[in-house]
Structures are given as C-alpha cells and as structure tokens.
Amino acid sequence: MPxxxxxxxxxxxxxxxxxxxxxxxxxxxxxxITVFYLFTRAYR
Amino acid sequence: MRPLxxxxxxxxxxxxxxxxxxxxxGSNTVDRYLLAGKTMPxxxxxxxxxxxxxxxxxxxxxxxxxxxxxxxxxxxxxGLPLAMVVICSTVVPVFHRTKxxxxxxxxxxxxxxxxxxxxSLIFLCQRGxxxxxxxxxxxxxxxxILGWPERLTTSxxxxxxxxxxxxxxxxxxxxxxxxxxxxxxxxxVIALVTVFVLLPSTVSFGDAVYxxxxxxxxxxxxTTFNWTDRFNIxxxxxGGTFLFLSYFGCDQSQxxxxxxxxxxxxxxxSLLFNAVAKIPMQFFILFIGAMVFxxxxxxxxxxxxxxxxxxRIQGRAEFPAIQQRYNQAFSRRREAALALVQSRRSGDGxxxxxxxxxYRAAEAEIAATRERAARLVESAGGEKGYTDxxxxxxxxxxxxxxxxxxxxVIAVIFAATMxxxxxxxxxxxxxxxVDLYRRFMKRGxxxxxxxxxxxxxxxxxxxxxxxxxxFAGRLGSLxxxxxxxxxxxxxxxxxxxxxxxxxxxxxxxAAFIGMIAGEAAILATARFMDISxxxxxxxxxxxxxxxxxxxxxLTPAAPGSTxxxxxxx
Numbered sequence: 102m103p104x105x106x107x108x109x110x111x112x113x114x115x116x117x118x119x120x121x122x123x124x125x126x127x128x129x130x131x132x133x134i135t136v137f138y139l140f141t142r143a144y145r
Numbered sequence: 146m147r148p149l150x151x152x153x154x155x156x157x158x159x160x161x162x163x164x165x166x167x168x169x170x171g172s173n174t175v176d177r178y179l180l181a182g183k184t185m186p187x188x189x190x191x192x193x194x195x196x197x198x199x200x201x202x203x204x205x206x207x208x209x210x211x212x213x214x215x216x217x218x219x220x221x222x223x224g225l226p227l228a229m230v231v232i233c234s235t236v237v238p239v240f241h242r243t244k245x246x247x248x249x250x251x252x253x254x255x256x257x258x259x260x261x262x263x264x265s266l267i268f269l270c271q272r273g274x275x276x277x278x279x280x281x282x283x284x285x286x287x288x289x290i291l292g293w294p295e296r297l298t299t300s301x302x303x304x305x306x307x308x309x310x311x312x313x314x315x316x317x318x319x320x321x322x323x324x325x326x327x328x329x330x331x332x333x334v335i336a337l338v339t340v341f342v343l344l345p346s347t348v349s350f351g352d353a354v355y356x357x358x359x360x361x362x363x364x365x366x367x368t369t370f371n372w373t374d375r376f377n378i379x380x381x382x383x384g385g386t387f388l389f390l391s392y393f394g395c396d397q398s399q400x401x402x403x404x405x406x407x408x409x410x411x412x413x414x415s416l417l418f419n420a421v422a423k424i425p426m427q428f429f430i431l432f433i434g435a436m437v438f439x440x441x442x443x444x445x446x447x448x449x450x451x452x453x454x455x456x457r458i459q460g461r462a463e464f465p466a467i468q469q470r471y472n473q474a475f476s477r478r479r480e481a482a483l484a485l486v487q488s489r490r491s492g493d494g495x496x497x498x499x500x501x502x503x504y505r506a507a508e509a510e511i512a513a514t515r516e517r518a519a520r521l522v523e524s525a526g527g528e529k530g531y532t533d534x535x536x537x538x539x540x541x542x543x544x545x546x547x548x549x550x551x552x553x554v555i556a557v558i559f560a561a562t563m564x565x566x567x568x569x570x571x572x573x574x575x576x577x578x579v580d581l582y583r584r585f586m587k588r589g590x591x592x593x594x595x596x597x598x599x600x601x602x603x604x605x606x607x608x609x610x611x612x613x614x615x616f617a618g619r620l621g622s623l624x625x626x627x628x629x630x631x632x633x634x635x636x637x638x639x640x641x642x643x644x645x646x647x648x649x650x651x652x653x654x655a656a657f658i659g660m661i662a663g664e665a666a667i668l669a670t671a672r673f674m675d676i677s678x679x680x681x682x683x684x685x686x687x688x689x690x691x692x693x694x695x696x697x698x699l700t701p702a703a704p705g706s707t708x709x710x711x712x713x714x
Contacts, residue, residue: 110238110409110410111408111409111410112410113410113413113414114410114414119233119234119413122417123230123233123234126226126229126230126417126420126421127226127227127230129226129421130223130226130227133424133425134223134366134378137219137365137366137428138365138366138368140363140365140366141363141364141365141366141367143358144354144355144357144358144359144363145358145361145363145364
C-alpha cells in the first residue's frame, strides 16, 4: 500500500469533530430538499 | 454595448488579471507553480472550486432553462453534499498524506505505472475536449447576441487566460477565481434586482412569484421517477452523487484546487463550503430565469430569442401564421396574468380559478407556438433539435438592462469562462508534466527544468483550447456535448479510485482491465441505450469495480507478492 506520511489532522473550527460536521451537512441537505419541496407545493 | 459598458467590462477584466498576477508573485518552483506551495486558505480554495465548476454556459443556459422549463435543474446538485462528505472523509486525507501533485500519481503508489498512465490519458482526453468547448460555448452566444466575431471572442478570452495562467501558475488561477466569483455574485444580484425594478408597478414581488409558480416555473422538486428524465430528485441524489464523486475525487481540475490547502482541515472546509453554498447559488440563478419569465409576461418577447434564426425563417410561408398566433397568445396571457393578480388580491376564488385556467391555456399556446417556430428553423436548414434556451438571458440583458449593468453582466460571462478555462488548462498542464513527461519521458531533471516544462505545457494547452474552440463550431450541439463529455469518462476514473480505496486486494493489472471494461461499457451505453447521461457514471463505476474484482478472483496471487507498490517518482 502507499506509504502515508504524518500530516496533522486538525479539528474543525466548529462542532468539535469532523464526524459532527458531516452529520450537520447531511441534515442541511435534508432540510434544503424539504424546503424546496414545500416551496414547489406552495406555488404549484 | 455603450461606452460605459465597455469601460465596466475592460476595467473588470484588467483588475482580475492584475490582482491574480500580483498574488502569484514568487511562483518560482514546481511546488509553488503547481500547488501554491500548499499555502492557500480555505476560502480561496472554496471560491476557486466554485469558479472552476461554474462555466459561462452555467449562467447563460441555467437561466434560460428556468425560463423555458422551470427550476427542476436544481435537483442535479442534491448529490453534491453527499459526495463532498465522502470525499472529505476518505480522499482528502489520503491525497494530503501521500503528498501527491495529481490524483493519478496516487494510482501508481497504489497500483502501478500503467494504471496511472491510463487514468492520466483518460483525463487528458476528457478535459482536452472540454477545454475548447468551455471557451467556444459562450462565444457563439455572445456572437449571436452582440454580433462579435466568434474568433475575436475566443481569442480575447483565451489570450487573457493564457497570460495569467502561464505567468502565475495555480496561485494566479486561484486568486483570479476568487475575484471572478465576487464579480459573478455581484452581477447576479444586480440582474435580479433589475428584473424586479423592470416589472410593472402593479405587480409586487409576491405576485411575480405567484405567477411564476402557476406557470410551473418554480418546480424545484419533482418526485416522479423516469430513466430518461435528467432532472428529478432520484437522478439528482443517485446519479448526481456519482457524478460529483467523480468530479471532485478524480478530476485533476478540481483535485488540484484543494491540494493547494495548507492542511487537511483547510481542504475539507473548502469542499464543505461548496457542499453548503452550491445548491442555494444554483437556486438563485434559476430564480433569476423564472423572474425573467415573469418580466416577459408583460413585455412581448420575440417568438425566438436568436435573431439570426428568426431571420432564417421569416421568409417561409408558415411564419406569418406562427407570428400571428404567437401575438394573440401573448395578449391573452398578459390579460390573464393581470386578471389573476387582481382576483388573487380581491380574494375572489372563482375568478382566480377562471383566470388561472385562462393563463395556463395561453401559456401552453405560447409554448406550442415557440416549438413550431423551432421546428421551422430545423426544416429551414438549422440545427437538428434546435432550441433557443441559451439565448434567452443574454437577449434580455442586452435589450432591457440599463447601461453599465450590461457591461457588468458580460464581464460575468467572461469571468466565468476564464475561471473555468484557467482551471482546466492549469490541470491539463500539471498532468502532462507530472504524470507523463516527468514520469515517462525525462526523469531526474532539475526543478527549474520542470518549472519551464510546466509553463510551456500551460501555454500549449491554452493555445490548444483556443484552437479547438475555433474547430468546435463544426461539432454540432455544443451545449449538450459539454454536459455529456464528462459523464463519458468520469465513471471509469471513479471506478478505479473506488477500487483503490475500498478493495485492497485488487492489484494494478485487474484495475487496468477494469478501467478498459468500464470505458467500453459507458461508450456502449451512450451509443445503444436511451437513458439520461447522469446514469453513465454509476454504470461505468460498477463495471470497473466488478471487472477488477472478477479478474482478481480469477488470478492466483504469487507467493509473497503484494498488489500495491511504491511510486518511483
């Protein structure tokens, strides 16, 4: 396998861990699709 | 274009180039020239990624699409956040830790040199085709709307891009992209505000949104599944995810943006910014198109937005009847729209229902008449499957926007073209020098030698892009081609990277055979099956993975052998 060199993996500037940031992005996606869906229904 | 428009256009372009070159001082080593010495902050990378992805045709075509078909194109981007999360958690740390210049350099570390070479060649084919189209596509529209010769437009944009990309390398590209995105945002906001100002005083913001919705122009989410429908929530989430995984994980024009980050965290933030900002941005651009539609409810638009094609069909016997039918339908639609606004305000449900039906009927009549005119263009010797979607927004801009703003919007088109093109040229040069020239042709030369080779390679790809743009006019429908070209190659690259990251027992030969099978499957699908191009990437990726696994399982491993080896570069 490729040789991996040590590169520091800093914590994100918000939410503490990257895992929480990723979950936040996925929740955002669900919310934005819901908002767009409601928007579509409201003006159909 | 009046003098003030020219002043705005020229000063905007000059300031972009000057700022990019100023920020690129000291790009005097290969590392600084190609990766900015890994010093870029996340916000610069984020805007550069956004700018590279958004070509001029995105703005020209997307607004026109909303005018003609509504906002459902936004669903294409629903897969982006999913893809970004996967890339941030898997690809970004590995690329940073292996200290690669290109995504394909990693493939040699993981597999072997032939897999790296094949992936590099696939990238050069795909991006090389796109590079000419990126410059040519807006040129044909600017030529049709403003009467500028296509050659002059492509040469002008090409010369500016080549200048700052050759001289400043990736730093100049990135910082120019930052400024270009600022100009693009400013231009779009001003365009939307101007559309509202131009609406009749009796029509409020709420009325405008209501009228667009009743005409079906605010259909941001469609849940009906259809294999041939490019834009619904399912093709967006599934096909879009694969396409963006390929684009941001395997396409050097994007990978090189975030490899310039000073840390893994900075690269991740730049990608996650795009995951969050891109969907609202596309929604906003589409919304402008929907509002242009509302504007044209009260000001009669031409039957077709491309003057040269109207001239082509004006002498035909069928044209007067089409024009008359169109004029009558427009009058009916305008009256129905005004009546609809009045009845909605008065709260008269019955009148509102009647006006709505009348409004929709007139709108359907207009759409049918425009379609007849488009087919007449076809029968009069025009392009097969002709549509004027790409001419709607710029036609509106040049006819109705005030002086100065026209120059700014044209600057937006130039800026978007230049940012997309510079990213492509820069990445093509990087792959040419790092993955092919330095690896297979001239090994062990000095850093200065490779820096010079990078500059010459950048110049070559820049001149090639401009030259190919001159030839691209003979290739037919470019707008469709621009969208399809990426999908024809991405699945193969993505499949190779999936194998590299997920299936550790697969070796170089199996991955290589898998890539050839995947590319053959995509080309066969495109040739023989009638499905949306959004599905090409998942199909190609699946074939690469399954073939590589099958070859691995059929090949006995040599005692003590390991499938992966270290790069010699």
